[in-house]
Amino acid sequence: MNNALVIIAVVTYALMLIGIGFWALRAEGKRRGWRGWAKYKYGLSLAVFCSAWTYFGSIGVASTNSLSFLPVYIGPMIFMPLIILVLGKAIRIARLENISNLADFISSRYGKSVGLGLWVTLFFIIGIIPYIAIQIKAIGFCVELMLPGEGNALFFKRNSELFAGVFLALFIIIFSTRRVTDSGQNKALIQVIAIETIVKLLAFITIGVFVLFFVFSGPANLFHRVNEAFPELLTTPYFTRETPFNWFVLNIISGLSIVLLPRQFQVGVVENENPQHLRTALWVFPLYLFLINLFVFPIALGGTLLFKDTPVDPDTYILSIPLLQGQPVLAMIAFLGGLSAATAMVMVETVALTTMLTNNVVLPLALRNKKIKQNLTLKAARSVIWGRRLGILTIIAGGYLYDTVVASRFSLVSIGFISFAAVAQLAPALIGGMYWSGATRKAAYASFITGAFVWFYTLILPSFAGVSEPVKQLAENGPFGLALLRPTELFGMSDLDTVAHGAFWSLLLNVLVFIAVSLFTQKSAPEILQSALFVHVEKFSDFHGSETLWQGKIPLKDLQQALRNFLGLQRADTLLQGYASRHNIPLHENEMADPRMVKFGERILSGVIGSASARIMIGYLAREEQVNVDEILNMVKESRQFIELNKQLRKQSVEISKAREALEKTNRKLTEMHDLKDEFLYTVTHELRTPLTSIRALSEILYDNPDLEEEQKQKFLQAISDETERLGHLITRVLNLERYESGRYKLNLNSFDLQDCISEVMRTAETLAAEKGVHISVQHFRSHILVYADKDLLTQVVYNLVANAIKFARSEIVIHSFVNDNEAHVWVQDDGQGVPYDIQQAIFDKFFQVRHASLRKPEGSGLGLAITRKIIQMHQGKIWVESKPGSGATFKFSIPLP
């Protein structure tokens, strides 16, 4: 290809990235463009997972080892819902603790351990630098293929990897270290990554479509030609070459890498703007993986056919095919896609590793120096920025050196898988720590050391067998000749490939050690707090439990100054004042800072310098007293006692409330009864006064008029006699009712036939009914109903009901008696005007007729039905009325049979 064209394309592309980056920087904090873009941007940024390894390496694997490229993408696809759950929880934790990198996350979980953060960071750097190296290597061979290497271009070609490294370092420095942020986010960089992700996908699909449909005229033709050229390639089952267990192990470590690779943690957790975006990522990311893998196999097979018996590296087929076909534009597209894949990965990975390096290694070590802590000034922020710039240069330089010195010996995929297996060693400490509060710092250390050692022993050591004779001997015979400990066939396991073998043993031993050590070790005080926060993050979203355990004191002005040193005057004051105003905390510079303010300050500092360094800073400012486990346990114990006391108080309060309600109820009842008594006395005296008034009036007439005619005298005397009888009758009824209600009346219980009572009542009431022109009939459903009751009282009940019916019946009364459900039933049915629904209960009350004279004809004392109900109740029976107004009434009672 034309040298100038290639260089112009590369420079244009680089300028385009810089332009997007600056546009994104200006757009920060402003709502611009398509509002839905943010959620897709998040899903696409996760696809930084597909680096040059995917773009070039997958094709290399597919051409030599068929479908072995797939587990790297099938693993994340299968476990995507679980990955989303883990990322969701990690995002909540990271926001709560203001965590800005993966090592900080692990360090924070285990009591903000400086040591753990430091070792994890160093391990990540060792494990990931080779991965960065393969991206630089990919850029190198892209340039090598694209440039013929004549004239001035030769210099560019020979130093392409160096130029790429310098450009990447400068780009990352410009867009991620312009200022210190308290969130650890790099929105401009993520915008660039999302665009690059689209570029590499489109480039890959373009070349895929070209190879499949233009070079080979469709899939049927391609596969037919492959079958002709390599008859065994497509007809040999895949699992005769690879073991299913190998496939499974690679799926697992690939799934884990979506959370555990520093760049994945950076884009998935730290750079997440809204947890709701996870929902979109759930399908966008697997769709991206699907699309980018769809053409891997066709391009690989196409390259295998086209470059049969040539030394062309299969990793370069995506570039070599368009060049071979004389398609410079397509080759340029493939080249830019490859650049996108490599640069995006290097940018994010370097940012993540640099943050780890400065926050978890450099700053904690620096802050241990008393002089540095004492002399922190407003220049601290600049020191952090320059520290990060230096970190970026170190990481990129490390990648470049590894590329030029070591990486040339390995394929892209082998290095990538070794990195995957390395980061998987953090899985027990990180994922276990998020879901198991029993996990301890000692267990995290032990498992991490075990995993790292087995990883090195099974995966790194054998790769040096070719350059060192002792290593070769060890790899072939095992240490001290112990074949069971051979690094590539540990404990005799020989049917797995090297990567799956190493990943399996390192992860298995790692997990076992993690569980065992956690079970046998205790957590320190900070670990207890942090484990509760991580495992039960949902309970801590609005509340910082550890504030209650704050023992030190910091003058507010010192806290303010510390924040100003790292964030600048304006930002620090805005944050502190905002928090104070939201939580109604007074800000008096000369006073001690509120514990919540201190915690908030520590959170903010965590975002800038990492949680471990922030802890050191706050501890120094406060000259914090160390809280030990016993103190924590005492506090927990006191809290429990307080909670228990609180519970008891609440219980007592409920009981008191219940007692008060019962008292109020009783009081209401007493008041009601008092009112009833007053009403009863009033009614009785009123009822007594009426006949007494008549008697007195008639007696006075007789006394004052001795000359009255005999007939007249007899009439008056008869009236006096009637009134006296009525009076006596009323008094008898009142007294009876009082005896029944007071319990002084003793039932005279006997067995007798209920029909006898009814017959007796019929005889007594016959005359009265005849006078009123009412006919009474009886319907017996049984000839004898033997009951055990007070016969006189039960007769009185039947009589009262019949007498009551006679008063209201128009012409007919029917008495029914029967047995049902072990109860004797008597119904007295009349054809009178009936009883309105609303008073069917009330008519059994004392003097109801008197009080509601307008409802039914007020004949009698008004005590008949009240006495009747009381007698039935004394026999444990029930009495009620059923009536439709205008259609008569049926008074019914039942008493239990013996």
Next chain:
Amino acid sequence: MICGALVLLMHYPLLNLADKGSRAGGVPVMLIFIFSVWALAILLYYLLSKNSGKRNRYE
């Protein structure tokens, strides 16, 4: 549940049923099977994400 089903479909022994070296329209059946399950998983994830979105709106 979806993860469990996908693990079963994408691993031994179910995956081996598609891995007999046979072809459909010239394309290896194993390849068709893997990408079909993959497409189905994307569809399921899409529906899952939409449903969880609706739930969130009404909660």
